Amino acid sequence: MALDLAExxxxxxxxxxxxxxxxxxxxxxxxxxxxxxxxxxxxxPAYDPTCYLCPGNERAGGEKNPPYSQTFxxxxxxxxxxxxxxxxxxxxxxxxxxxxxxxxxxxxxxSPRHDLTLPDMEVADIRKVVDxxxxxxxxxxxxxxxxxxxxFENKGIIMGCSNPHPHGQIWAQSSIPVEPAxxxxxxxxYFEANNRSLLNDYLAIELEEKKRIVVENEHFVALVPxxxxxxxxxxxxxxxxxxxxxxxxxxxxxxxxxxxxxLTVVYDKVFNVxxxxxxxxxxxxxxxxxxxxxxxxxxxxxPLLRSATVKKFMVGYEMLxxxxxxxxxxxxxxxxxxxx
Amino acid sequence: MALDLAExxxxxxxxxxxxxxxxxxxxxxxxxxxxxxxxxxxxxPAYDPTCYLCPGNERAGGEKNPPYSQTFxxxxxxxxxxxxxxxxxxxxxxxxxxxxxxxxxxxxxxSPRHDLTLPDMEVADIRKVVDxxxxxxxxxxxxxxxxxxxxFENKGIIMGCSNPHPHGQIWAQSSIPVEPAxxxxxxxxYFEANNRSLLNDYLAIELEEKKRIVVENEHFVALVPxxxxxxxxxxxxxxxxxxxxxxxxxxxxxxxxxxxxxLTVVYDKVFNVxxxxxxxxxxxxxxxxxxxxxxxxxxxxxPLLRSATVKKFMVGYEMLxxxxxxxxxxxxxxxxxxxx
Ligand SMILES: O=P(O)(O)O[C@H]1O[C@H](CO)[C@@H](O)[C@H](O)[C@H]1O
Ligand SMILES: O=P(O)(O)O[C@H]1O[C@H](CO)[C@@H](O)[C@H](O)[C@H]1O
Numbered sequence: 001m002a003l004d005l006a007e008x009x010x011x012x013x014x015x016x017x018x019x020x021x022x023x024x025x026x027x028x029x030x031x032x033x034x035x036x037x038x039x040x041x042x043x044x045p046a047y048d049p050t051c052y053l054c055p056g057n058e059r060a061g062g063e064k065n066p067p068y069s070q071t072f073x074x075x076x077x078x079x080x081x082x083x084x085x086x087x088x089x090x091x092x093x094x095x096x097x098x099x100x101x102x103x104x105x106x107x108x109x110x111s112p113r114h115d116l117t118l119p120d121m122e123v124a125d126i127r128k129v130v131d132x133x134x135x136x137x138x139x140x141x142x143x144x145x146x147x148x149x150x151x152f153e154n155k156g157i158i159m160g161c162s163n164p165h166p167h168g169q170i171w172a173q174s175s176i177p178v179e180p181a182x183x184x185x186x187x188x189x190y191f192e193a194n195n196r197s198l199l200n201d202y203l204a205i206e207l208e209e210k211k212r213i214v215v216e217n218e219h220f221v222a223l224v225p226x227x228x229x230x231x232x233x234x235x236x237x238x239x240x241x242x243x244x245x246x247x248x249x250x251x252x253x254x255x256x257x258x259x260x261x262x263l264t265v266v267y268d269k270v271f272n273v274x275x276x277x278x279x280x281x282x283x284x285x286x287x288x289x290x291x292x293x294x295x296x297x298x299x300x301x302x303p304l305l306r307s308a309t310v311k312k313f314m315v316g317y318e319m320l321x322x323x324x325x326x327x328x329x330x331x332x333x334x335x336x337x338x339x340x
Numbered sequence: 341m342a343l344d345l346a347e348x349x350x351x352x353x354x355x356x357x358x359x360x361x362x363x364x365x366x367x368x369x370x371x372x373x374x375x376x377x378x379x380x381x382x383x384x385p386a387y388d389p390t391c392y393l394c395p396g397n398e399r400a401g402g403e404k405n406p407p408y409s410q411t412f413x414x415x416x417x418x419x420x421x422x423x424x425x426x427x428x429x430x431x432x433x434x435x436x437x438x439x440x441x442x443x444x445x446x447x448x449x450x451s452p453r454h455d456l457t458l459p460d461m462e463v464a465d466i467r468k469v470v471d472x473x474x475x476x477x478x479x480x481x482x483x484x485x486x487x488x489x490x491x492f493e494n495k496g497i498i499m500g501c502s503n504p505h506p507h508g509q510i511w512a513q514s515s516i517p518v519e520p521a522x523x524x525x526x527x528x529x530y531f532e533a534n535n536r537s538l539l540n541d542y543l544a545i546e547l548e549e550k551k552r553i554v555v556e557n558e559h560f561v562a563l564v565p566x567x568x569x570x571x572x573x574x575x576x577x578x579x580x581x582x583x584x585x586x587x588x589x590x591x592x593x594x595x596x597x598x599x600x601x602x603l604t605v606v607y608d609k610v611f612n613v614x615x616x617x618x619x620x621x622x623x624x625x626x627x628x629x630x631x632x633x634x635x636x637x638x639x640x641x642x643p644l645l646r647s648a649t650v651k652k653f654m655v656g657y658e659m660l661x662x663x664x665x666x667x668x669x670x671x672x673x674x675x676x677x678x679x680x
Contacts, residue, residue: 003428003440009421010430011515013437019518022441024420080364080657080664081349088343090350095542096566097353100343101362152656160653169656175351177661178359202435226436280660301659313500316492316509317420319641320620321517324420 006328014227015190015198017182021229022317022324028331044115044164053165055112070125071132072109079105081173083145102145103173108132110166117155117166117274119264126257129168133281134245134253140172141286148176148285156276158303158311176285183282184294191293197241199295212333215262215340219255222263224333229323231305231312232270232332234263236298243284243294260298262340267302269339277302346668354567355530355538357522361569362664368671384455384504393505395452410465411472412449419445421513423485442485443513448472450506457495457506457614459604466597469508473621474585474593480512481626488516488625496616498643498651516625523622524634531633537581539635552673555602555680559595562603564673569663571645571652572610572672574603576638583624583634600638602680607642609679617642 003010011020052059055067061077081103090098110129111121118126133151140149153168154161176184190198203221206212212224214234222236236259242248248256267275279300284291303311305326318324343350351360392399395407401417421443430438450469451461458466473491480489493508494501516524530538543561546552552564554574562576576599582588588596607615619640624631643651645666658664 001426003426003430003438005430005438008425008440009443010425010438010440015435015437020515022420022513022517023438026422027418027420078367080362080367080666082366085348085350086341086343090343090345092545093541095355095538095545097355098343098345098350098363100348100350103349150657150661152660154653154656160655171657171661173362175360177362179660179662198435201433205432205435278656278659280656282660299660313494315500316494316618316620317490317511319618320492320519320622320639321490321511322519326420 006330011322012227014225015202016186016225016227017179018186019182020322021227022322023328024324024326025328025331028326046113046115048114048165051114051163051165053107053109053163053167054114068109068112070128071111073106073132073136076105076107076169079103079171081105081171099175101173101175103171104140104143104146106136106140106170106172108136108168108170110168114165117264118153118260119268121166121261123254123257123261126261127254130245130253130257130260134248136170137245137283137286140170143172145174146172147174147287148172148180149283150177150180150280152278152280154278156274158276159278161276176287180282180285184285184291187293187295197293197295199237199297200241203237203239211330214266214333214336215259217255217258217262219252220259222259224329224336226329228329228332229314229325230301230303231325231327232267232275232302232336233329234300234336236260236263236300238296241295243291243296245281245283245296247296263300266336266339267300270335271304271308273308275302276304346670351662352567354565355542356526356565356567357519358526359522360662361567362662363668364664364666365668365671368666386453386455388454388505391454391503391505393447393449393503393507394454408449408452410468411451413446413472413476416445416447416509419443419511421445421511439515441513441515443511444480444483444486446476446480446510446512448476448508448510450508454505457604458493458600459608461506461601463594463597463601466601467594470585470593470597470600474588476510477585477623477626480510483512485514486512487514487627488512488520489623490517490520490620492618492620494618496614498616499618501616516627520622520625524625524631527633527635537633537635539577539637540581543577543579551670554606554673554676555599557595557598557602559592560599562599564669564676566669568669568672569654569665570641570643571665571667572607572615572642572676573669574640574676576600576603576640578636581635583631583636585621585623585636587636603640606676606679607640610675611644611648613648615642616644 009024011022058064085100085102088100137149140146149172151170187198206223214222222234225235277300281298283296284294305312349364351362398404425440425442428440477489480486489512491510527538546563554562562574565575617640621638624634645652
């Protein structure tokens with residue numbers, strides 16, 4: 001009997017991180033009686049006087065938001081990173097090791113409208129978010145103590161988001177965090193060996209096979225990676241090899257906004273609910289080096305598995321062993337593609 | 341100003357995995373308005389006729405449980421791994437890579453009593469669980485296609501556990517999963533350089549500093565690792581350096597059961613609720629090699645942060661960057677120790 005990736009348990013290699021995921025296709029039909037998630041109420045007002053992100057309202061720190069009409073960015077009133085952190089390190093026998101971490105945490109409101117999410121917004125308005133991401137990436141990246149800028153969004157209460165006003169965050173810091181450090185290493189190794197970017201060659205395979213592609217436009221592709229961990233995980237990859245938002249043409253920025261719109265619209269159709277996820281951009285570190293191997297991409301990690309209320313739990317085996325999934329990336333891509 | 345680990349944002353190095361965690365001590369007092377978890381109803385009958393794990397009841401596959409009076413183990417009716425999986429692999433341009441994974445998934449009932457959890461059980465009865473873990477580790481490890489045995493427990497609906505009957509699982513497989521593979525590498529490197537086990541030397545520091553110890557008996561220590569990720573994460577470490585359950589003396593097995601009991605009793609006091617967690621044993625692979633560097637230990641990853649209903653979310657930044665925590669491991673250990 002030959003190995004059939006649609007039938008038999010197997011592990012897949014994540015070429016971007018060098019790690020593995022266990023795939024158990026036969027298990028997708030297992031009954032479920034566990035925790036049910038709350039479904040978020042769908043009707044929100046366009047303006048909520050109690051929301052600390054709406055235009056003109058007061059925030060926890062006492063400051064007042066301007067009457068903004070597009071996007072709005074401010075320093076997180078409870079940032080996990082601070083600019084004022086003294087540099088220093090701690091070490092004992094090589095076993096206890098700590099280093100101070102300077103940084104900046106920001107919040108970005110995508111829209112003044114309290115009742116929208118990215119898929120509800122016009123492409124032209126998402127483009128304004130892309131512009132602001134670029135601006136922040138550049139401005140933060142210029143600071144001498146910022147070597148990496150993580151732009152992300154937690155969407156939905158299930159993803160720890162405590163305010164439904166459409167917003168994302170930026171955590172910018174001195175060191176390169178663990179996940180991008182893995183990707184940097186994998187991409188560098190590949191680039192040195194092949195003189196092309198890893199995602200360039202990967203994308204060529206995907207565009208030929210077409211099995212895992214969800215949406216595509218002239219400059220971007222959204223696909224379910226061969227090594228996806230979350231049930232409906234996707235990645236937006238640029239067709240051209242460049243490393244960060246500053247290197248995108250105007251046309252590419254429009255196409256990127258269009259790709260985000262089309263992908264998130266599909267997501268909302270999967271279970272007929274505003275689809276929760278954490279998403280974020282992986283782009284070149286701002287440590288003053290070139291990083292020619294880096295290929296711009298954005299990850300979407302949505303937790304829902306079976307319905308609007310049943311998510312995938314990354315628990316015991318996943319925490320102690322490695323991630324595990326039931327439906328295959330190919331099945332997930334079929335499902336998403338059928339909703340385009 | 342000097343770096344103060346109790347005050348300033350910093351990253352800590354995990355000596356067991358080689359990865360880092362971001363610690364933001366100043367952020368512990370942030371207000372919270374997000375998702376509230378359901379608290380599990382506490383009263384359960386000693387026997388539940390609808391529970392597929394209770395003695396004498398029928399399981400989903402149609403099989404009947406024996407009228408067991410201590411522990412009970414059976415093959416998972418919906419295992420993520422299967423013994424019958426054909427061997428084989430798949431590869432395309434080095435970028436798409438998959439390998440078949442043979443394995444066995446089992447379920448272990450800790451007690452016939454539907455209404456108990458580990459902290460409610462007598463030490464002598466937990467000892468029976470330890471004996472069964474040892475037996476399964478040995479029997480599964482003997483199979484030529486099993487090179488690693490992961491024993492774990494998901495406790496609480498918040499941890500994806502769909503049945504409150506006290507039980508754990510075993511996933512045994514051909515390859516060494518990602519997390520133990522990291523620990524193997526780190527432990528081997530340390531052992532080659534120092535000729536002592538990494539956890540041996542780490543434990544010596546902890547026993548001297550006493551800052552992160554929660555409970556201790558003659559043979560085991562439960563502590564909050566210096567590099568803990570989850571708010572109240574702990575690790576049980578054997579005082580003597582050995583690699584797996586088969587190498588424990590009778591006395592050590594009793595002491596291990598005692599340590600589990602004392603630690604989980606403390607956990608239940610933190611928020612006055614049956615404390616959810618995923619826990620699991622990391623011991624030597626069963627691949628026929630010696631692994632003299634490996635030092636037996638067990639991880640506890642509990643998600644609760646602030647109350648019985650507010651957990652830590654490992655989402656956007658954590659998924660895309662690296663794990664982040666607010667309260668320091670030292671504060672968490674103080675809190676736990678005060679409840680002993
Ligand atoms: O097999 P169970 O208990 O139904 O499933 C639970 O534990 C497994 C192993 O950690 C996870 O893969 C599942 O997501 C979780 O719901
Ligand atoms: O800053 P927020 O949105 O309140 O917090 C949320 O996102 C952060 C970054 O992913 C996480 O550390 C928190 O656990 C989560 O609740």
